[in-house]
Amino acid sequence: MDKFTVHTGTGAPLRASNVDTDQIIPAEYLKRITRHGFEDGLFSAWRKDENFVLNKPEHQGVSVLVAGPDFGTGSSREHAVWALMDYGFKVVISSRFADIFRGNSGKQGLLTAVVDQSAVEQLWKIIEEAPETPVTVDLAEQIITAAGFTTKFEVDSYVRWRLMEGLDDIGLTLKHVDEIEAFEAKRPSFKPKTV
Amino acid sequence: MGRTLAQKVWDDHVVRRAEGEPDLLYIDLHLTHEVTSPQAFDGLRAAGRSVRRTDLTIATEDHNVPTTDIDKPIADPISRAQIDALRVNTAEFGIENYELGNKEQGIVHIIAPQSGLTQPGMTIVCGDSHTSTHGAFGSIGMGIGTSEVEHVLATQTLPLNPFKTMAITVNGKLPAGVTSKDLILAIIAEIGTGGGQGYILEYRGEAIRALSMEGRMTMCNMSIEAGARAGMIAPDETTYEYVRGREHAPTGADWDAAVAYWKTLPSDADAVFDKEVIIDATKLSPFVTWGTNPGQGAPLSATVPSPDDFTDEVDKVATEKALAYMDLTAGMPIRDIKIDTVFIGSCTNGRIEDLRAAAEVLKGKKIADGMRMMVVPGSVRVRLEAMAEGLDKVFAEAGAEWREAGCSMCLGMNPDKLSPGERSASTSNRNFEGRQGPGGRTHLVSPAVAAATAIRGTLSSPADLVGSN
Ligand code: SF4
Numbered sequence: 001m002d003k004f005t006v007h008t009g010t011g012a013p014l015r016a017s018n019v020d021t022d023q024i025i026p027a028e029y030l031k032r033i034t035r036h037g038f039e040d041g042l043f044s045a046w047r048k049d050e051n052f053v054l055n056k057p058e059h060q061g062v063s064v065l066v067a068g069p070d071f072g073t074g075s076s077r078e079h080a081v082w083a084l085m086d087y088g089f090k091v092v093i094s095s096r097f098a099d100i101f102r103g104n105s106g107k108q109g110l111l112t113a114v115v116d117q118s119a120v121e122q123l124w125k126i127i128e129e130a131p132e133t134p135v136t137v138d139l140a141e142q143i144i145t146a147a148g149f150t151t152k153f154e155v156d157s158y159v160r161w162r163l164m165e166g167l168d169d170i171g172l173t174l175k176h177v178d179e180i181e182a183f184e185a186k187r188p189s190f191k192p193k194t195v
Numbered sequence: 196m197g198r199t200l201a202q203k204v205w206d207d208h209v210v211r212r213a214e215g216e217p218d219l220l221y222i223d224l225h226l227t228h229e230v231t232s233p234q235a236f237d238g239l240r241a242a243g244r245s246v247r248r249t250d251l252t253i254a255t256e257d258h259n260v261p262t263t264d265i266d267k268p269i270a271d272p273i274s275r276a277q278i279d280a281l282r283v284n285t286a287e288f289g290i291e292n293y294e295l296g297n298k299e300q301g302i303v304h305i306i307a308p309q310s311g312l313t314q315p316g317m318t319i320v321c322g323d324s325h326t327s328t329h330g331a332f333g334s335i336g337m338g339i340g341t342s343e344v345e346h347v348l349a350t351q352t353l354p355l356n357p358f359k360t361m362a363i364t365v366n367g368k369l370p371a372g373v374t375s376k377d378l379i380l381a382i383i384a385e386i387g388t389g390g391g392q393g394y395i396l397e398y399r400g401e402a403i404r405a406l407s408m409e410g411r412m413t414m415c416n417m418s419i420e421a422g423a424r425a426g427m428i429a430p431d432e433t434t435y436e437y438v439r440g441r442e443h444a445p446t447g448a449d450w451d452a453a454v455a456y457w458k459t460l461p462s463d464a465d466a467v468f469d470k471e472v473i474i475d476a477t478k479l480s481p482f483v484t485w486g487t488n489p490g491q492g493a494p495l496s497a498t499v500p501s502p503d504d505f506t507d508e509v510d511k512v513a514t515e516k517a518l519a520y521m522d523l524t525a526g527m528p529i530r531d532i533k534i535d536t537v538f539i540g541s542c543t544n545g546r547i548e549d550l551r552a553a554a555e556v557l558k559g560k561k562i563a564d565g566m567r568m569m570v571v572p573g574s575v576r577v578r579l580e581a582m583a584e585g586l587d588k589v590f591a592e593a594g595a596e597w598r599e600a601g602c603s604m605c606l607g608m609n610p611d612k613l614s615p616g617e618r619s620a621s622t623s624n625r626n627f628e629g630r631q632g633p634g635g636r637t638h639l640v641s642p643a644v645a646a647a648t649a650i651r652g653t654l655s656s657p658a659d660l661v662g663s664n
C-alpha cells in the first residue's frame with residue numbers, strides 16, 4: 001500500500017445520495033478470480049447512460065469523487081473499493097459513509113473524507129464550473145482545497161495514521177514479525193504439518 | 196476463575212495482546228479451496244509477498260467440481276477458471292493441492308479430519324463458513340473472508356476481537372433412531388438462526404459425550420447456522436481414538452505430550468459461560484426443516500406451522516414467505532410432504548458413518564418410483580472406504596446414483612442442482628431459497644431420514660418403514 005500524505009487531482013461530481021455497493025459494482029462482477037481490473041464494473045449500470053458524469057469528456061482522468069450523503073451502503077463486498085481504486089480514485093468525499101464501506105476503504109488505502117454537505121455542494125459547484133480545477137486533499141493537515149475554497153475534513157485517526165504510514169492490515173501485522181517468530185519458536189513439536 | 200475450553204485454546208494462540216487492539220492469534224492450520232482463494236493469492240502477488248507457512252496450509256478442489264465424468268474438462272467456464280487459478284496459485288506459492296482425481300481430494304472439512312490434520316486444541320481457519328466443523332475435536336475452527344485468507348497466507352496470524360461463550364448442555368440419552376443431525380436441527384430451531392451471534396458455542400452433556408466423532412462434526416458444522424462464530428466439543432477418549440494412527444497424528448513421545456496437553460483443555464468446573472442453554476435429549480425425535488432457513492424446523496411427526504402460531508411479527512412474516520416459497524400449506528402433516536430428490540452428502544453428512552446409516556435403511560429396498568437419489572461421498576477416501584464395505588452396491592441396487600466426491604448438491608455452484616420447483620430431502624446444512632439451484636426447495640434431514648424418504652417418497656423416518664414394503 002502506498003503512503004498517502006497529499007493528493008492532487010481532478011474531481012468528479014456525483015450528484016447522488018445513498019449510492020449502494022450494488023450501484024458501485026453489481027453482483028455479476030463478483031465471480032471474477034482477480035483482485036484487479038474491476039474498473040469496468042464501476043457504476044456499470046449508470047455508465048450505460050452517456051450523460052453519466054464519468055462518461056463526460058471533461059471528467060476523464062479524475063481521481064477525487066465528490067458524492068452525496070450515505071455513500072457505500074448495502075452489501076459488504078470489498079469489490080466496491082477495488083472498483084473505485086482500479087478506476088483511479090484515490091479519495092471519496094461525502095458528508096456520510098456507510099460504516100462497512102469506510103472500514104473496507106481504510107484497509108485498502110482509499111481515503112474517505114467526511115465534510116459537511118454544504119462543502120460537498122460547494123465542491124460540486126466549483127468542479128462543474130471548471131472541471132480542470134485541481135482538488136488537493138492534504139491528509140496531514142486534514143484540509144481540502146480547490147480554487148481558493150478550503151474545508152477541513154474528518155477521518156478516523158487510526159485510519160489516517162495507517163494511510164500516512166502506507167500500512168495495510170498485513171503490513172501492520174508484519175510489524176510484529178518478531179513476536180510471530182517468538183511464538184513459532186515455542187510451538188510444540190506435536191502440532192501437525194501438511195507436508 | 197476457571198476458563199472455558201474456547202478461552203484456553205484462544206489464550207494458547209495469542210501472539211500479541213495490546214490495549215485497544217484485537218488479539219493477534221496464531222493459526223495452526225489454514226485450509227484453502229478454489230472459491231475464496233484466488234483474490235487472496237492475487238493480493239499477495241501484487242504486494243510481492245509470499246506464503247509464510249506452506250507447511251501449515253493445504254488446498255483442495257471441492258465447491259465447483261463435478262461428481263460424474265471427472266476425467267472430462269469442467270464445462271462451466273467460471274468453475275474451470277477458479278480451479279485452474281487454484282492450481283496455478285498453489286504451484287507458484289508452494290502449497291500442496293489435492294486436485295480432482297487425487298486420492299486425498301474431497302470437501303475441505305472432510306479431508307483435514309480424515310488425514311489427522313485436525314487435532315484438539317488447534318486454531319483452524321478456512322475461507323468457508325463451515326470451518327466450525329473442526330470444533331468437534333476441541334479446536335477453534337472459524338470461517339474467514341478473502342482479505343483474511345490473504346492475511347493468514349502472509350502472516351499465519353489473524354487479528355481477532357474477543358468473543359462470548361455459550362454452553363449448550365444436552366442432558367440424557369438420545370432415543371433410538373435420533374441422530375446428531377436431528378439434535379442440531381432441534382437446537383437451531385430452539386435458539387434461532389441468530390441465537391449464537393457473537394458466541395463460540397460449547398456442546399456438552401451426556402448426549403454429546405455419547406456421540407461419535409462423525410456425529411460431533413455434524414453438530415459443530417451447523418453451529419454457523421445458529422449464527423455462531425464457532426462450535427466446540429471438549430476432547431475425550433473418543434477424540435484421541437479417532438486421531439490416533441492417522442497420517443498426520445503425532446507419534447511416540449509427541450503423542451504422549453499431545454494427549455497430556457489435550458487433557459488440560461476441557462472447561463474448568465468453575466468456568467463461567469456468558470450464556471447457558473439446556474436441552475433434554477430424551478424428548479427429541481427425528482427433526483426436519485419445513486422453511487427457508489435452518490431454524491425453521493420441526494419434528495417429523497408435527498404439522499407444517501401457520502404464521503398465526505407465532506407471536507413475533509418478524510417470525511409471522513418469515514413463516515408466510517417461507518410457506519409460499521416452499522409451496523406448503525399450514526397444518527399439513529410434515530410426513531405427507533412429497534419429495535422428488537434425495538441428496539446424501541456434504542460436509543455436514545458426507546462421512547462414512549453417514550453413508551453406513553443410509554445404506555442400512557436402504558439395504559434390500561428400492562427407492563420410490565420417479566425418485567432421484569444422489570449419494571455423494573465427502574472425499575475420495577470416504578468413497579473408497581464405502582466401496583470396500585460394499586455400500587456403493589447397496590445404493591445402486593436401491594436405485595440411487597453413486598457419485599464422485601465433492602460439495603455437489605449442497606450448493607448450486609456445480610452441475611448437481613435442483614430444477615425450479617423441485618423438492619429435496621437433503622443431508623446438507625442450508626435450506627435458503629435457491630441454495631440447491633434457482634427455485635429449488637430444500638428440506639434438511641439426517642441421513643437415515645433421507646434414506647427412508649427415498650423409499651417412501653414422502654418425508655419419513657426409518658421407523659415409518661416397519662411393516663411397509
Ligand atoms: S459441502 Fe456445502 S457447506 Fe460444506 S464446504 Fe461444500 S458447499 Fe460449503
